[in-house]
Amino acid sequence: MASLGDLERSVMDLLWDSAEPLTANDLRDDLAALGTDAKELAVTTVLTVLARLEKKGLVERERTTRPHRYAASSSREDHTVGLLNDALGTAQDREAVLARFIGGISPDEAASLRAILDSVKSA
């Protein structure tokens, strides 16, 4: 899967957090408002990364409206799941990895994992 640069990541975070599709100008403003960075990027910069994200299949663009509007093509969670599966690979050592992973999580999370597993079983 495609890994993201810092700016690409920031843009995706904004898109994921937005209920509505956003324009490049929206994103430029939101990026400037982030932190105390006071970035103030050029709009063309934002458009470039949006085009790249679109090519990577991470965002979809509405070309019908005039300021084009962009939205994430899948949820942040689904994207992260994709990353997880990438990291796990098609390898056969998945179980060994999962065992170690679970060994490192908090008891709380272990409990919710168990709950999730149970709900899946019953389904």
Add this chain to the structure above:
Amino acid sequence: MASLGDLERSVMDLLWDSAEPLTANDLRDDLAALGTDAKELAVTTVLTVLARLEKKGLVERERTTRPHRYAASSSREDHTVGLLNDALGTAQDREAVLARFIGGISPDEAASLRAILDSVKSA
């Protein structure tokens, strides 16, 4: 964490699969033997990637022996766990991600996950 290029990845795979530390020449030969690629890289190429992997903290080098010998500094599984945690990030939506992830795994794997969780609980 550091992501790996194709050649770096191949080298790490060989080191992970080897019980013994390997020399650059060993690795060059092993790489050439991989698949039907018939790569036949220069040894300096292998040394360069080994130096980079060492800088990334992924391999350790024995400088005492004359052909230096290289070994992975952590197991493949531990490395993958690191990748998983990177992918999960420090985000707050870990549970949502894990829920989706588990929804996508095979029943077999769900069963072994449950077993792993149970063994952790009892520990």
Add this chain to the structure above:
DNA sequence: CCCTCTCTTTTACATGCCGTAGAAATATTG
């Protein structure tokens, strides 16, 4: 002690990704 052989370090270059944005083309609107 020097030569040669082997091994390591240094330096280099091409490619591709990413941040960044000006210039040019195109659409909107008054």
Add this chain to the structure above:
DNA sequence: CAATATTTCTACGGCATGTAAAAGAGAGGG
């Protein structure tokens, strides 16, 4: 149609990676 907004094209610097030649360094034979 002219001015303005929006998008596309083109570009460049930096960094990671694959690739390796060139140069430096240690070690044994003569």
